[in-house]
Amino acid sequence: MTGESADFWHVMSTARTIRRFTPEPVPDNVIHRCLEAATWAPSGANAQCWRFIVLRSAQQRAVVAQAAAQALAVIEPVYRMARPPADDSSARARSYRAIYDLHDHAGEHPSVLFVQQKLPATTELVLGGSIFPAMQNFLLAARAQGLGACPTSWTSYGGEVLLRDAVGVPDDWLLAGHVMFGWPRGSHGSVRRHSVDQVVDIDHWNGDRTTSLDRASAERQSEHQQR
């Protein structure tokens, strides 16, 4: 399969989020290896109070598509995002088109839910530390096999209720993560990230750095002042 790699550092550094997939089905053994890799992740006290739920029937894919549409309606105003005109070839337009494609075609591909049992006297943040490593292992194992994958936030917003009902997840389990996957249209390039120097501190907090959020806040404040 094109794009397959067993080189650890190559896989890690090229595990880009893929938002467009071909119609070619993903064989069970490929999905199985991703799920097995997910089970290899650490969890608090090695308790493994997790479930990985593959959504692939036409019925469940339709629910995923509905959750995607709801999420899109929520994030469009947040990111001030709209469908770009056909003649816009800017980087932002290309990125937005990929996001719209992911949401528009959500019902055509399989996906997996990462579900974590609630534990007494533990915060949701701490519980996240026991389930998102499994999601990351899944994403990396997908990349190693040449598969494309994209974590979504469709278990938030209105999608949580839809997916919880459709799958039958009990109230004492958290829908923590969700990943769409399929064979990629296009290829896996290197990830684009801030450098180590930009995000690592030694022993003490460096207050002089700015993050994407800081910059967005500053922009909003500046726009507000110009009104």
Next chain:
Amino acid sequence: MTGESADFWHVMSTARTIRRFTPEPVPDNVIHRCLEAATWAPSGANAQCWRFIVLRSAQQRAVVAQAAAQALAVIEPVYRMARPPADDSSARARSYRAIYDLHDHAGEHPSVLFVQQKLPATTELVLGGSIFPAMQNFLLAARAQGLGACPTSWTSYGGEVLLRDAVGVPDDWLLAGHVMFGWPRGSHGSVRRHSVDQVVDIDHWNGDRTTSLDRASAERQSEHQQR
């Protein structure tokens, strides 16, 4: 370096939690590769609103040791855990000894904090999805280099205040995760986990499974009834 591997599947399946480290220092370039791998992780909207803070000065290691001692005092009653007698060679005693060793020697090794900026209108669980994948990449890159590592919960309990103050982390950033690391005493074996069949469902929730938490609850209930 012994235990080093660049084979993706071998690294993933042997990334066991290591709780005992040799006194040999970890070179900067080895730490750098772990941190770089952390930056390769996905985050919501690729915003990378994260900081990775290496704690290695004697002063900060002393704070980590204090956080470890506090965490130990909290978890001992939760897990009904006590220091095993010297002649106890059971699996549980060996496991407990490793946990005590980790906490007792916490001040002797470097560690890293995974810190995530709070975002408006986003839950802590969702934010966890933007920082714990980076922690998992760090753990895997440590394993690939033959390094041992152990995620801790010392940023919870009383440790959060101690570490936040010592490092100077602002209130609008979450101390999400913390990892101790060093050269392992002993070797990396295969991880021990439930099989895929035990934790994966297809399309619908299977209510017949039991988790570690279910079993612990059942045991407590049974003990309670016997009183």
